[in-house]
Amino acid sequence: MRIPRCFIDQPLQTGEEIALDERAHRHVVQVLRLRVGAPLILFNGEGGEYAVTLTQAERRASRVHIDEHRPRDTRPALRVTLLQGIAKGDRMDYSLQKATELGVSRIQPLVARRSVTHDDPKRMQKRLDHWRGVIISACEQSGRTDIPKLLPPLPLSQWLDEQPGREAQEVASWSLVLDPEATSGLGDLAASRDQPRAVTLLIGPEGGLEEGEIAQARHCGLSPVRLGPRVLRTETAGVAALAIIQSLWGDMG
Numbered sequence: 001m002r003i004p005r006c007f008i009d010q011p012l013q014t015g016e017e018i019a020l021d022e023r024a025h026r027h028v029v030q031v032l033r034l035r036v037g038a039p040l041i042l043f044n045g046e047g048g049e050y051a052v053t054l055t056q057a058e059r060r061a062s063r064v065h066i067d068e069h070r071p072r073d074t075r076p077a078l079r080v081t082l083l084q085g086i087a088k089g090d091r092m093d094y095s096l097q098k099a100t101e102l103g104v105s106r107i108q109p110l111v112a113r114r115s116v117t118h119d120d121p122k123r124m125q126k127r128l129d130h131w132r133g134v135i136i137s138a139c140e141q142s143g144r145t146d147i148p149k150l151l152p153p154l155p156l157s158q159w160l161d162e163q164p165g166r167e168a169q170e171v172a173s174w175s176l177v178l179d180p181e182a183t184s185g186l187g188d189l190a191a192s193r194d195q196p197r198a199v200t201l202l203i204g205p206e207g208g209l210e211e212g213e214i215a216q217a218r219h220c221g222l223s224p225v226r227l228g229p230r231v232l233r234t235e236t237a238g239v240a241a242l243a244i245i246q247s248l249w250g251d252m253g
Helices: 021-031 088-099 121-142 155-162 185-194 211-219 234-249
Strands: 006-009 017-019 039-043 051-055 062-070 078-087 106-111 171-180 198-203 222-226
Touching: 006 155, 006 198, 021 051, 021 062, 021 078, 039 062, 039 171, 051 121, 051 185, 051 222, 078 088, 078 155, 088 121, 106 155, 106 185, 171 185, 171 211, 185 222, 198 234, 211 222
Parallel strands: 006 039, 078 106, 078 198, 171 198, 171 222
Antiparallel strands: 017 062, 039 051, 051 062
């Protein structure tokens, strides 16, 4: 039987007994219905994971004893930043979940012209909190011990304006934009360039990026790439592109 894993946002020290926070408590006691004596794995994103034992499992509170630190390292070999055009509901959740499983290091949500968003800062903050929960759950499920950094949403045009420009970008850091009209694919890049140390990947929302947005991205130094002869949904495109990138240059060889 697989031992449940939980993220907890606090320092962890072998030999201590701590109270689980509200999120971990709810998952362990109310969802999984674990009882005193059950083994758990905790991680806080600061390196490795901890084997713990549930010592209290009551309706409103639970505690664990931290038995052992395990120096497990799942940090991705390739630094990948995903620039994801904000999509609706479940599609955005799916994109973030799979990107986490596929080893992205940073996620930058972007408001493109075809993104469906609300101007209310409170609603956007609520979405950001929800997305962080999706990412944490994906780390728990996939065995990651690090948490990808989720950045505050920005307009795509602003993000592009803040880039250093084509001539100032590192040779070992590739910036790519998915474009169904591009003439080259990821395999073509692999054959023509040295292996990158980092990759930045821009994916549009539902309906894709507009022609002017792709032109601006190219002007700012992002190389256009395509994923075959078919147009993929935004959530499919992310999974496909990230899997190829990790297979070519990352840790999924």
